[in-house]
Amino acid sequence: MCGIVGAVAERNVVEILLEGLKRLEYRGYDSAGVALLSDSGELRRLRRVGKVQELADAVTPDNSIGSTGIAHTRWATHGGVTEDNAHPHTSTERIAVVHNGIIENYLDLRQQLTNKGYTFSSDTDTETIAHTVNEVLKSSSSLLEAVQKSVKQFHGAYGTVIMDTQDPSRVVVARSGSPLVIGLGLGENFIASDQLALLPVTRRFIFLEEGDVAEVTRREVNIFDVDGNPVEREIIESNVEHDAGDKGGYRHYMLKEIHEQPTVVRNALQGRLTETGIAPNLFGDNADDILKDVRHVQIIACGTSYHAGMTARYWLEQYANVSCNVEIASEFRYRKSVVHPNSLLVTISQSGETADTLAALRLAKELGYMSTLTICNVPGSSLVRESDLAYMTKAGAEIGVASTKAFTTQLTAFLLLTLALGEHNGLDASAKAAIIQGLNSLPSKLEETLSLTAGIEGLAVEFADKHHSLFLGRGDQYPIAMEGALKLKEISYIHAEAYASGELKHGPLALIDDEMPVIVVAPNNELLEKLKSNVEEVRARGGIMYVFADKDAHFKGDDTMRVINVPHCEEAIAPIIYTIPLQLLSYYVALIKGTDVDQPRNLAKSVTVE
């Protein structure tokens, strides 16, 4: 989604802004722009459709000097992908604005502003921010006051940074629904939608809260809450690695992140899991006291995180004896639902900023869940701040739009939660021991599974000319099949569907022919024989199958069935292990198809609008 970078400094900030935009490229975008303000108030604006590099190529010493500046990568929502629609937007050459989010009442505002004589040069909702602030500034004593008054007119979501050519010494920022972070320097300060953008210039951050408006100068940051009262916000020292944005020798971030999984899972378990159980209060302050009363879990998430939740449902009910529902956030937030007694609401999100998941959390708080827990990868994110309990997945920065290591660390978290809840709900001692053993073996099993790479690379060739595919799994492997299908469609653009294989006869069998590869995940568990029958149903109809199976499952390859043996593992961790070959398969298919693996078309990393 859109990215924001801003700076107020004594030096020329153009390089800082461009580097920041490059570091935000992973979020997905279609155009980029920068506006710079010199000390004498001269405004220079450059915008380009396409990559940040095209914007950087357009920058020359003549057209890009300014010690105050704002920059943006745009992911189109209102208005097509054109230079006119790219940010920053201006109003009468006085005000310049970048904005993430959606101003929902922009059509009304646009009409009112047009009646007042403003002309619009874009189709965006953002341009209404520029003109509104410009108009309100006429009856305000400062840009800060104008922004504080203007935001009252905006319905929807915004993270916005605003400059006034008549006062180059400051920018004003406002946050409601779209994250913004202020980076503190020495005699210079910065703003971004994601701390990653600012790591080359600072590690000290203030995460703005909902409704905050802040005035940022070279030496000062003054923050005001939603009621206009001055507030102090905590300064946080970031421990995100500076080089989190490097590919580390890999061709793509996604491949790097796939290969990081043994390490990040090892880090995630360190100090959290012992030979006998989990560390106390692993899920937050006082968590054990809260979890002991939980009798029902409602999980809410989107995309890959939703698949982690789907898998968790099998574990929580099978091992921890706790009933569990899982729902997509965008559905949950718009329907009436019934809250079970002693219910824990669990949100899962890599970014912690997914708009629908955040809205669902806020709704759940109103509905009266006994507590809320988030399983999240970004410390200080909105979900972490607004939940009662938080567990950090510690996957490190995930840059590839298609989630990989975030997913496996989310699943790891859910096995730990299964142990925590099972403790109070009769988790069987042998099941507990097996889960612990499985988790302790997980990093090395993941390493072993990554050695399947060469074979999978070979298989990928067979998918390159296919247009459709079907993924099958049963039990806790059904969500893994769903995740495999999501990965393939996200990055290779091949249509992929997942089915619980027991459903084959209820429709999808009609699709089977030799043009539609069928991918099967088949660990050696109690559902194996059932799954084998489903495999035979496909075989009998001339389907071509790719079976990822435990060698003890005894699948025999032939002309219609390729069998890839996956390392044997504890049953509880099998969903995590079987995820790896499916990630690799989609990666190598995408590579052959030549798609933009890390930034697939039309997709964004952090979905901060609904």
Ligand code: F1P
């Ligand atoms: C949810 C999600 C990701 C997906 C993509 C778009 O994000 O669907 O799973 O890979 O990045 O957003 P999150 O809530 O887990 O951050």
